[in-house]
Amino acid sequence: MKIIDPVKVGRQLDPDGTFIRRYIPELSKLPDEYIHEPWVSPAFYQLGYEAPMVDVKKAYKNARLQNQGIQKKGKPGRRKEEGETEQLSFDI
Numbered sequence: 001m002k003i004i005d006p007v008k009v010g011r012q013l014d015p016d017g018t019f020i021r022r023y024i025p026e027l028s029k030l031p032d033e034y035i036h037e038p039w040v041s042p043a044f045y046q047l048g049y050e051a052p053m054v055d056v057k058k059a060y061k062n063a064r065l066q067n068q069g070i071q072k073k074g075k076p077g078r079r080k081e082e083g084e085t086e087q088l089s090f091d092i
Contacts, residue, residue: 003067005060010036024049 014020017035021028026049027038034041039052 003060003063005056007036007056 010020016032017027017030020035021030026047027035030038030041030047037056038044038047038049041047044051
């Protein structure tokens with residue numbers, strides 16, 4: 001499972017915030033440094049934009065930790081040696 005950080009991806013794909021400014025008019029005049037995280041702007045509550053429903057950093061970190069826990073559990077049983085293949089059997 002791949003976990004992505006939406007803020008990081010936004011910065012990579014739209015570094016100057018062109019897409020955000022075009023489709024979210026409330027954020028169009030926001031300085032570049034706050035365009036991907038408008039809720040950290042000192043003037044956030046004057047923008048008329050809703051506050052985030054979740055803390056993005058905490059949610060991302062929690063999702064990563066849960067994913068790591070799932071991956072560590074893996075499947076029980078013995079590990080195959082290198083070059084060893086799995087034998088299929090059918091009950092008839």
